[in-house]
Amino acid sequence: MPKKLVLERPKGFYEKFERKPGDKSNTHYCPGCGHGVIHKLIAEAIEDLGIQDRVIMVSPVGCSVFVYYYFKTGNIQVAHGRAPAVATALKRANPKAIVVSYQGDGDLAAIGGNNILQAANRGEHITVFFVNNAIYGMTGGQMAPTTLPGMKTTTTPYGRDEDNEGPPMKVSELLATLDGPTYIERTAVWDNKSIAKTRMAIRKALQCQMDGKGFSMVETLAACPSGWKVDPKNQYEWMLENMQPFFPLGVKKDIRDERESWHRTPRDNSAEEVSEALDLNVPDPKLFPSEYKKDSYRNPSIKLAGFGGQGILSAGAMLANSAMEQGYHSSWIPSYGPEMRGGTAYCFVNISDQEIGSPTVSHPDVLMAFNRPSLEKFEADVKTGGLLMYDSTIIDVEPTRTDIEVLAVPATKIADGLGNTRMANTVMTGAYLAQTGILSREAMEQTIPKALKRKNLVDANYLALKAGMEFVENQ
């Protein structure tokens, strides 16, 4: 960098502060305010590093709420404490931007404590300038987490009492214990030497982000003469005397050399790529016409019930899926909410040539009961003239209703004969198909491979389906 012959208003600032009401060339800060000094150092660094067109400054809530008046960068003003969260997303959306979160100690350490902690731990590729003035400036000089013991503020009129408010929070040390962050340093702006160090630290932190090395933060001890009620001429003495003992300066963490450079280029996805990724590239299903055998089988509401693990939900899903592929409206809904208690799993499937209203009904047209509690609990609900199918291998009682059609299917036994009792659900579906004719076997066969997570079971399930159908057909 060539040595500058003139030290003047840095180009990181707007030429004129057009967004500011009144005076367009002064800041809104009180005389002697540390924010102003830090602003100047940042603006100069932005100019010298040649990143003015890449920086996004995040303005917090606090005295620095108007950061956006000043920096000739992208600007965004955000909710109290949330700057690290906002910066996280800005950076992910704009990987080439240099995203800077500028925060006071109330904003960062109190209300936004978790947000800074988590952003640091994620190692977000952002830079945080944290101004520690041991007080809430903007709202009238209240206590901050960093307020010193014994220090009088408007909410600690008797002085901060460690028994009541705890000791001052050392944020840099805290964050430095995390594995996520790359560079953390505490500096101060209380004399020429410390200002020079802050100037360097600000540059290092920005460079860290430019190099893709991860999370960087500079905590700077700065004056709030108005909040402290200290004459600016005495503020540096005050800081040295009061702040220095609690907030040791220095680098708290620096692993820039160990970090791999991170670079991300956002990519545009082609329509093809999107369909592929979303598993939407499925061919249109073949239509296999079928005809229901009785009027009462038309547009059924089916309740499938049994123990969890009996494949109740997936049998229902297979039915709904093949109905869809056969051109019907269909819906599937699992037992949900309060109904979920008590070990029995059930789901409703609706198949209809009309638009489906309520996905659940009190009186289903069809009940498939896979265990005794389900039979006992739901038999009474079946609609008069409806169909009740039950697994007669497992259920050792018989239904008592005489106003409905009852079909006992030894589903578990049939499945067992095929080598896997867990296919009882598919056997039952096969029996339902054969009984009602509402769905074709081909449609169901088309569905099975899609519905099964374990593809090696597909053939076995074809057999189970067939066996279920044959059981009914041979009756």
Place this chain on the structure above:
Amino acid sequence: MSKILEEAITVVSPEHCKGCGLCVISCPQDVLFQIDGFNSKGYHPADYTGEGCTGCGMCFYACPEPAAITVYKKGAEHDAA
């Protein structure tokens, strides 16, 4: 008319100054002071005694206001008034 400076000078823009005095404290050469008069905002702005500035820039970095202080080092161009 601009000329090349043979000595560094520091220029305070009185209307941009808030009279905090931080520049005065920061100057190792003790060549800055605050005037007795007021600027339009009611502050006592800082000023350069006119002699002894080394161009070290300390005052520039100590000053919280973007446009209050400009330091012209030796060899810089400056509009001689």
Place this chain on the structure above:
Amino acid sequence: MAKELIKGNEAVVKAALLAGCQSFYGYPITPASEIAHAGALFFPRLGRTFLQAESEIASINMVYGAAAAGERTMTASSSPGISLKQEGMSYLAGAELPCLIVDVMRGGPGLGNIAPEQSDYNQIVKGGGHGSYELIVLAPNSAQEMADFTRLAFDLADKWRNPVVLLTDGYIGQMMEPVEFGESVGKLPRKEWSLTEGFNMDENLVSSIFLDTDELEAHNAHLQAKYRKIEAEEIRYEAYQCDDAELVLMGFGIVSRILRSVVDRARDEGLKIGLLRPKTLWPFPKDAIREVAGTANKILTVELNFGQMVDDVRLALNGSIPVEFYGRQGGNVPTVEEVYEVAKTHLSAAADVSA
């Protein structure tokens, strides 16, 4: 395009990606977690951002950042999480940032339970956050609409620079139904006002602060003018069997599905009952309600709460015909029979009045 039997919650994610949504910022909560699960699965496949944030507060503020950067972006949560997002939603509305917020409502107040309720109506439709603002609120009642309204939400959000909420419930989210997804949108135009690296960012400011009283008043007037335009252009509803209905049922989300079955049953029995279902809860279909009130002599609003939307129905009608309410809470969903019986009592009462 082939149909897919898919849960509403997952349909939201696929539709969002097809609509060009670039980022998802979430925090787990039942019954909205499935949306995050699907997001975590699919967003990375396309090189897009999925991040589980540290809280709902963080996730809504991440949405604020992503939206400011011009991305189509979303978050999903359920009632208690939505309560936490309210400050952020007010900021989004104030800064006029487009985004999608999905609320899969559950039972409250407090921790309540995870079963479906519709008791977030007030906090979403009436603006649970501070300030005079409106969110565009869409109420899907099927898996297909979960997909369609997600796409619509992004379009409306961008068109109006306004956050859009998909207000739904665990039933609609959990239910699998056939869904036909639209085509993937191509490259979307860059938003001029956004903070996009490489495009004169220094000219742009995303903010909701207007320190000057007159400026804030002007900003609010601008927002209100925008809201009036949205009300004029974006109302959506479905009227089913309303033409000659003496009693009109109103409900949204899962309730509207039940009400549809009630209407079908009533019509089978020769009873003149219809259904008016708002698809947009804000803007609210006031004119449509007034219109059905021309033939109907009573409206029965059914909700899974103690009566929230019903206030808006009453306001729309301003006392012109009686508006009754039937609600269930705690996660209980009324059966078709239950509502049918209630409806019948109101129908005969309505007939009495007209006699």
